[in-house]
Amino acid sequence: MILSTVIAAFLTFTGITTKSFVINLIVSQSFGVSMYSIIHFLLWIFKPERMVSLIFIVIIGIVSGTLIGLQMGSFALHQIFSVTLMQQQKSLFRAIVLAITFGSVISYLFYSRFRLRASEEVIQQERIKRLSSEKEALEANLRLLQAQIEPHFLFNTLSNVLSLIDTNPTNGKSMLVDLIHYLRTSLSRTFPDPITLDQEIDMIKAYLNIQKIRMGERLRFKIELPDAVRTHPFPPMLLQPLAENAIKHGLEPKMEGGEITIKAVEKDDLIRIEVMDTGLGFSSFQKVGVGIGNVRERIKLLYGEKGRLILEENDPNGVRAIIEVPKHDVQSHHC
Amino acid sequence: MYKAIIADDEKELRTYLKSMLQEVWPELIICGEAKNGKETLELVESKQPQIAFLDIRMPGLSGMEVAKKIAGLCRIVFVTAFDQYAVEAFEKEAVDYLLKPVSKERLIQTVQRLKNQLDSSIEPPARLAEFVEQVLSKLPGRGGSDFLRWIKTQDKDSIRLIPVEEADYFKAEDKYTLVITKEGESLIKKSIRELAQELDPAQFWQIHRGTIVNVSKIDKVSRSLTGRGMLKLKGRPELLTVSRNYLHLFKQM
Numbered sequence: 001m002i003l004s005t006v007i008a009a010f011l012t013f014t015g016i017t018t019k020s021f022v023i024n025l026i027v028s029q030s031f032g033v034s035m036y037s038i039i040h041f042l043l044w045i046f047k048p049e050r051m052v053s054l055i056f057i058v059i060i061g062i063v064s065g066t067l068i069g070l071q072m073g074s075f076a077l078h079q080i081f082s083v084t085l086m087q088q089q090k091s092l093f094r095a096i097v098l099a100i101t102f103g104s105v106i107s108y109l110f111y112s113r114f115r116l117r118a119s120e121e122v123i124q125q126e127r128i129k130r131l132s133s134e135k136e137a138l139e140a141n142l143r144l145l146q147a148q149i150e151p152h153f154l155f156n157t158l159s160n161v162l163s164l165i166d167t168n169p170t171n172g173k174s175m176l177v178d179l180i181h182y183l184r185t186s187l188s189r190t191f192p193d194p195i196t197l198d199q200e201i202d203m204i205k206a207y208l209n210i211q212k213i214r215m216g217e218r219l220r221f222k223i224e225l226p227d228a229v230r231t232h233p234f235p236p237m238l239l240q241p242l243a244e245n246a247i248k249h250g251l252e253p254k255m256e257g258g259e260i261t262i263k264a265v266e267k268d269d270l271i272r273i274e275v276m277d278t279g280l281g282f283s284s285f286q287k288v289g290v291g292i293g294n295v296r297e298r299i300k301l302l303y304g305e306k307g308r309l310i311l312e313e314n315d316p317n318g319v320r321a322i323i324e325v326p327k328h329d330v331q332s333h334h335c
Numbered sequence: 336m337y338k339a340i341i342a343d344d345e346k347e348l349r350t351y352l353k354s355m356l357q358e359v360w361p362e363l364i365i366c367g368e369a370k371n372g373k374e375t376l377e378l379v380e381s382k383q384p385q386i387a388f389l390d391i392r393m394p395g396l397s398g399m400e401v402a403k404k405i406a407g408l409c410r411i412v413f414v415t416a417f418d419q420y421a422v423e424a425f426e427k428e429a430v431d432y433l434l435k436p437v438s439k440e441r442l443i444q445t446v447q448r449l450k451n452q453l454d455s456s457i458e459p460p461a462r463l464a465e466f467v468e469q470v471l472s473k474l475p476g477r478g479g480s481d482f483l484r485w486i487k488t489q490d491k492d493s494i495r496l497i498p499v500e501e502a503d504y505f506k507a508e509d510k511y512t513l514v515i516t517k518e519g520e521s522l523i524k525k526s527i528r529e530l531a532q533e534l535d536p537a538q539f540w541q542i543h544r545g546t547i548v549n550v551s552k553i554d555k556v557s558r559s560l561t562g563r564g565m566l567k568l569k570g571r572p573e574l575l576t577v578s579r580n581y582l583h584l585f586k587q588m
Binding site: 151152154155156158159160162163166167213214215216218252253254255282283286287292293308310311312313315319320 | 344345346347348350351354371373392394395416417418434435436437484485487490493494495496497498518
């Protein structure tokens, strides 16, 4: 409506037509309204998704809008002013050309405004997506912080140290040293810089040493870390929950205990790390631990589809947890 | 003369508690040490102590389970590193407990309480058994849950464990079932009927005689012209049929 009025004014003042403003206004309104309603009606019915069908609809709208608008306009003029538009060949032709020109220009304006809005929407969605993935990463970190030091472990270890002070000060001292190492690394690595694989393995060693003193003969462990992967960048606290699970659910509750083996190998573009235990294994009805869920989530956040966590039954008993991450392309900024 | 046993899977902690007890109650005879639930039961039977110090977390039978069996036979003092729920519960029920590392002051209190009970020859509380049952049921993460949590599938020469949350849906395949996850499909030797009984009904819905879907993976359900529902899962192209019997699950809120 407003646009049609503007066009009428424009036509009058530039002198393209010789008619009065009122007549121009009526004619351009009837063109404008019919084109607008036809195009919107067609868009509403067909909801075109491809560019070709969109253009087709707009062309049909402009042409039929022009014809209907012409009828409406001339009818209105005839009724009000007794002016017959139809009889003046020249001005009729001019009206049609002007209608199609303005119709196309205005349709294009609408279209580009729509495009602009759509692209803004895409940008907005991207932003939401990015923010929510940042939020996920942060939440995973938070859960990590809450999950990593188990109070039960901490108090049991301290009780052991207390006892060892009297019975075996050397062991007590080394247990305390390991505990300090474990606490320092796990606490400071929550919002971390990238670390290397052997740094992570070092802290797991400290953890297993402590468990070894607690469990005595019931725990044996073996770590195989080839030199080739030693200095490979690796996200902190990704392996530790697996070792902790192996102890907590596998070996600690098992009467005769067992063995943990941690093995890292290069495989094509991947680093593959296995944490195997000979413990009780997963019962089908046991809850999925927070630790496992966290590890899986962090792998997804860090590597997307390129990394994964696999859990298998170990032969003859226990669990084998396998982490596969790409050798290059470590995005350790988020997690 | 009273006799006591100490049960803890960690040798150092047994030694520590023993030396503390000898210090604060020199007349008490520690007549045995056990490193798991089974040994504890055997000791109680063979030595018939008046007192048992039980670690709550032990391999085999846990201290709680042992307590259930020996309640009424001797007085029980639980020893735990960090079991908040247990501690709270015991405070109410006046069964004694000790926190590791055991402090001397606290142990003296416990010993005093034990001496009083034993000297006045009050019978050991037999209803401890039922009480322990209550506590056990309240403890989080202990034992298994009632619903299936892991699916074991054959993968080449190994058996893979998949957390149930990762399953998109289950499809009956003769008398076996196909598990479909983001990473692929695998066959399990369980019928869809068995699965329907073992899965958490809040998390998994049966939508058809041969289909169970993970509720959290449902994208949308649309009605087909024939009155059946077509269900789409997030990130999956295929449409699953919801038979009429199960359509009520998707009635609008």
